[in-house]
Amino acid sequence: MKAFISVDMEGVVGTTTWSECEKGDKPYEEFRRRMAREAAEACRGALEAGAKDILVRDAHDSDANLPIDALPAPTRLLRGKTGHPFQMMSGIDETFDAAAFVGYHARAGSDANPLAHTMSLRTRLIELNGEPLSEFRLNALTAASVGVPAVFTSGDEFVCEEARAFDPKMRVAPVKRGFGAATLNLHPDEADALIREQAREAFRNAGDVAPATLPDEFEIKFRFVDKRRAYRYSFYPGAKLEDAETVAFATDDWFDVVRIVMFLT
Numbered sequence: 542m543k544a545f546i547s548v549d550m551e552g553v554v555g556t557t558t559w560s561e562c563e564k565g566d567k568p569y570e571e572f573r574r575r576m577a578r579e580a581a582e583a584c585r586g587a588l589e590a591g592a593k594d595i596l597v598r599d600a601h602d603s604d605a606n607l608p609i610d611a612l613p614a615p616t617r618l619l620r621g622k623t624g625h626p627f628q629m630m631s632g633i634d635e636t637f638d639a640a641a642f643v644g645y646h647a648r649a650g651s652d653a654n655p656l657a658h659t660m661s662l663r664t665r666l667i668e669l670n671g672e673p674l675s676e677f678r679l680n681a682l683t684a685a686s687v688g689v690p691a692v693f694t695s696g697d698e699f700v701c702e703e704a705r706a707f708d709p710k711m712r713v714a715p716v717k718r719g720f721g722a723a724t725l726n727l728h729p730d731e732a733d734a735l736i737r738e739q740a741r742e743a744f745r746n747a748g749d750v751a752p753a754t755l756p757d758e759f760e761i762k763f764r765f766v767d768k769r770r771a772y773r774y775s776f777y778p779g780a781k782l783e784d785a786e787t788v789a790f791a792t793d794d795w796f797d798v799v800r801i802v803m804f805l806t
């Protein structure tokens with residue numbers, strides 16, 4: 542079994558402020574270790590479920606956060622900006638059996654995590670076919686676009702609920718809840734155990750989960766914080782300015798969606 546694990550930081554135990562998530566800031570080192578710990582537990586779960594090949598995609602900010610010796614063997618780590626529109630899912634292809642998300646978080650427009658956003662802080666909301674878009678949904682649909690089912694999600698309670706609604710067979714490990722500028726967190730040891738156990742069950746039963754069905758057509762709308770950015774990006778080929786802060790784009794090809802997300806956010 543071949544497993545793909547995308548790892549973010551704003552949904553791991555503890556992270557509550559941006560300085561805890563930004564390389565170079567003092568609190569970052571502590572939370573980078575936390576991110577690595579949760580990624581490692583998900584890998585252990587996958588290995589216990591029989592995974593023979595695990596690709597971990599470091600998927601936060603610089604995409605180079607996880608210490609290279611933090612993960613159990615045999616795992617391969619993809620770090621750094623690839624420049625490919627799959628971004629947080631770079632490295633996935635049709636040879637994988639299942640995809641998992643670790644440290645994921647509430648989407649732009651949500652108040653369920655003080656660090657809620659979708660891809661960057663440039664948009665206050667992104668909508669796909671009329672529904673608010675999270676990094677989770679973007680990336681789960683990217684996995685589906687290459688025929689890979691999404692089986693496990695850890696992160697804040699909001700994203701875990703979203704993941705269960707996306708696919709009732711999804712295994713989840715909610716490790717924190719946000720409100721206002723605060724987060725309420727599980728003890729790290731409990732979070733580790735929960736992630737490992739749920740990841741193990743998810744990968745063990747991956748064969749029972751079908752890849753999500755992609756809609757035939759996609760309409761994506763980006764509502765920008767800065768109206769000047771909306772005007773500028775309305776010149777992206779095929780895009781149009783819907784109102785002063787909103788750029789809209791329609792296509793029937795998922796790759797067009799991930800491409801415009803890469804260039805506009």
Ligand SMILES: [Zn+2]
Binds near residue numbers: 549551
């Ligand atoms: Zn992140």
